[in-house]
Amino acid sequence: MSAAALDRHRLSVCDILAAIEDGALAPADVVAESRSRITARDAEVGAFVTLADETASAIGGPLSGIPVGIKDIFDTSDMPTEMGSSLYAGHRPRFDATLVSMARTQGAAIVGKTVTTELASLDPAGTNNPAAPGHTPGGSSSGSAAAVAAGFCAAAYGSQTGASVVRPAAFCGIAGFKPSFRLLPTVGMKTFAWSLDTAGLFAASVRDVALFADLLTGRALRVRDELSLAGLTLGFYRTKLDDSIEPAMVDALDRTRRAAEKAGVRIIDLDEPGALEEGRDAHTAIQGYEASRALMHEQRSGGDSLGPKVKAILDDGAGYTPEEYDIARRAARVARKAANGLFESVDAIVAPSAFGPAPKGLSSTGDPTIAKLWTLTGNPVVNVPGLATENGLPLGISIVARFGRDARVLAIAAGLERTFSGV
């Protein structure tokens, strides 16, 4: 049995489920195709660290036939969970993380564990970017984004403490969904900084990630109708970091603006309020303080075996006092309120997902600075794929909505994605 859904370069959640519904495809076909692609091509991508022995999606359920990759910081009872760190070599959790259990309960086929940077931090792990070979796929959810971009699986789990979902999605030219803080349970996911860590999802398109999120959580998140963008107000977000935005991204933002205007959107410019500028600065103290506590034992045990970037974050973080941490937390609270206030005048915010396309080489996962603000504030963000540089490197645009408006951010992002593809 075959179907058009499997002829494509990337696996689409929407297309696969439609083909299964139509009887054109059986769940086992998709899983077999996924395994065969991984076997054939993962040596050049390096997206997976462990493959599941058996991924039969036998129990049925709404996600039956959807091959899923799991970032290797989520506990799995049937595969090692190594956190990208030699400290966790061969580590076998007794039970699945909550999100892993939820995927299995809904019938998804977990095909393997994907490469993460060490302890989900900034030291690159060697995964290549399928959409821009020789360039970083971003991080820390490097393997998950690469696995979806390479067409190895239809969805994948990531996590974001700074910009580790939005950035790899942007660099790999796929959809990334960082939901409102705590929409997706993080139980059984390795902690880096407890007030920032956010589980997120990857899929080929915004519609795909929305349908996957809907079926995974039982929440009404799918893009139900072709939302008309006409009449919406989008705010283009301007910050003091804008001087660092690369020309290709400036151009992508211009194209986004023109496409939105053509679709009947009212555009306004939003200058970053001071409270949000201070919130972005507070991220460093909160992440450092919490990471140095969350990973206190690993830091003591790991010593110089830890990667230099994660080691620096932990060493610096240990220097923050509780008083400095409390000041940063208060700044974060003020920033969250200010973020809410932005949505008095706009339906959603448009911002760059990164300063530019994926940097060349695999020695850095890129800069999270511009996107990490929305992790601190907890607002839902979707990376919209579809734009690229003249040389074909993906450029990602972020749509940000009010806290708790996850269905809305997905719907608006899907509308924008459609204007990019010209459909």
Added chain:
Amino acid sequence: MSAAALDRHRLSVCDILAAIEDGALAPADVVAESRSRITARDAEVGAFVTLADETASAIGGPLSGIPVGIKDIFDTSDMPTEMGSSLYAGHRPRFDATLVSMARTQGAAIVGKTVTTELASLDPAGTNNPAAPGHTPGGSSSGSAAAVAAGFCAAAYGSQTGASVVRPAAFCGIAGFKPSFRLLPTVGMKTFAWSLDTAGLFAASVRDVALFADLLTGRALRVRDELSLAGLTLGFYRTKLDDSIEPAMVDALDRTRRAAEKAGVRIIDLDEPGALEEGRDAHTAIQGYEASRALMHEQRSGGDSLGPKVKAILDDGAGYTPEEYDIARRAARVARKAANGLFESVDAIVAPSAFGPAPKGLSSTGDPTIAKLWTLTGNPVVNVPGLATENGLPLGISIVARFGRDARVLAIAAGLERTFSGV
């Protein structure tokens, strides 16, 4: 070497550290005394599930010489962590929980893992109450409260999703400190319900628990001066549950009121606002929904091997929809704001820690209903020991303060404790 600090029935953090400072006691003496007491008497109490092989407090540090018991839901790299459940028999985590690392870093001697009810829920685990033999010590932090009450260790870790720190402290006649939500990191502590789970501390007296918390966290939490209660306003909290308060507790609240008035406190009565009544009701939905997700894999694997009470919570919890959960979360947010509002008119709230003293027998850990509200709101609570029934059963009084005012709640609780002891 010996010292008066070790002649007492209970081990006092303040007295031990003063004796060590004076040179009257060496840290190793206290640890040896702790081990000897446990060996001699834990067969009749049942406070510990595992004893550490070696508890030398060799590295120095401000908590050097303080023997600590750790509830067996906190990961320890040198001892099994069995969660009170056959599902975790022999489970060995690779790294210490953050709070365990923090205690070791400060020089505390971790003497063993204390008995928890299964998965920190409501099924009793057989620990006896040293302050009321034949009565429950409360739960879920049964072993930690019993270990401090029996004089086995000077401090112990607990956790509270409903009333699992405040209630056992009350039933065992010791101090229990449930800090503001997230003051103590829960990384490496088993999750039951992520928006409620709060790590907490036990010690013999309020001054002891405050000094321990201060040295553990590096926060200014110790009771520095003998706070005068004169001029403070305390609100006695009245709810629709008051009809269920037992006569002995009604009497204890009356005695508290008279002692406070005598100390120059202004007393007012506070009727529970509707928003907080609804908050207490919302606790059931939030706990059930989150526990059934946090423990999804354990529920599936455990089946009928799970205790009936935890099984019922998980089975009921699985029935809540995301929409019902969101409604409960909104009620919780409204309740938190209403709780803040209460402290416009009072410095702290006085409330019963339980409906009465520890129930007879070991077949129940008692009723958490009256205390669980403050877990939902995240306010800091201290159980003040010192009162008892005519038959000598401990009765616990809770002091509750505004969110983030942990030093204040400890200071006021210490002041009240002093009026109880008549010093």
